[in-house]
Amino acid sequence: MLIVFKYLLTDLPFIDFSFVTMKKNTKKERFFAESLKLIHEKGFKATTMRDIASKLNFEVANVYNYIDSKNALLETFLFGMQDEFHDSLDEILDSSYDPKEKMHLVVSSYIQITSKRPYEQALLVNEWRNLKAPKLQEFIQRRKEYENKIKILFQEGVDNNQFENIDVEIATATILAALRWLYKKYIDSTIKINSLEIEKQLTRLIFNGISSN
């Protein structure tokens, strides 16, 4: 099954995030890119506005030329990334593929998004707890919706006899956990990573496990 190329060769209508990650030299783009890396490395709470200013070689007050508050900075990264995952999942679920094919596509698109924005993914995994009162609940709610869609997809596969009759919650949590660690590989690796190979290996693990027989 190589419908996978759909995701490698075409560009989905993802939200334009380029101002965050692209390495153009406008100040604003540098601000978001450097902030993102700093927050990833030190953690959101441990990263001060002065740290960010220092990294960009200017004074603290200038940070507020680019963002309204420290919390708004985190929200920008987190909700932008969350939207991207949701949009790609919805497109897959709206298609006419069968459950197993859809699950393959979920894995494929998840890897692709992670490969494009490993630092944003790191924040999504590790820093969402730092969101404040109204935004935090919103984030958790949307994440639950995402997980529910995966649950439903898995259940359809079970009903379909394409998937083993495993507890839906455990299966969903495990599948997502198997994908969620991947950003580390993209961030840490010194060599260029072959995402197609990653997809092949991860797909094999998720669908067939480690046993040889």
Next chain:
Amino acid sequence: MLIVFKYLLTDLPFIDFSFVTMKKNTKKERFFAESLKLIHEKGFKATTMRDIASKLNFEVANVYNYIDSKNALLETFLFGMQDEFHDSLDEILDSSYDPKEKMHLVVSSYIQITSKRPYEQALLVNEWRNLKAPKLQEFIQRRKEYENKIKILFQEGVDNNQFENIDVEIATATILAALRWLYKKYIDSTIKINSLEIEKQLTRLIFNGISSN
């Protein structure tokens, strides 16, 4: 394969952590138990010494009757838990079971430790970043050692033809990721969780994946 019961029926020489989790009513035990939960709920950085004192209905200064510093509190939880995982892994690896049996035992003991100390496990997963300069490196080093042991075990299984020839790093990261999320289930669930059933399902996922054929 039900060698699993080895871990359910006997008590390994785990480090005595009871002062942390047991619900006796001595002040010191309450202090550690409530601190642990608070740090889990709010995050280490967001939990203040005053939060802890407030939870225990006394003044801030009293916190220092039980622990030398805020950092020492985190270190106590993290290194105690890390020791527990290491000890149980080493015992398995030192046995004469074959790689596949050993991997089953790793899953089994991991689940057992998680079920006994879900809150400590939550800190191990989410709060280790807050360790300071010498302790942080020590922690990371030990974790790397743990992962390396799993890698070697997996490779032995590949050489043995018991496991599929999957990239060792990817397989190891995925197996551990599949186990690491589990603390949430133990913390969030209102009903008593059947760890044997969890073990059955997770083992099936890790060894055979979700596919039915």
Next chain:
DNA sequence: TATTTACATTAACAATTGTTAAGGTAAATA
């Protein structure tokens, strides 16, 4: 009985932090 232990208080400290005020300069735009 004398003393240590366990537990508690109030008060203060120095450092760090997010944020704002008030103002300045040079280039782009109208």
Next chain:
DNA sequence: TATTTACCTTAACAATTGTTAATGTAAATA
């Protein structure tokens, strides 16, 4: 040319935080 935009500065603020000092009391222990 007049004005807006993008970018920068110094200075200060109020709040929060980990930690310590000095002191007290009742129970357990020697």
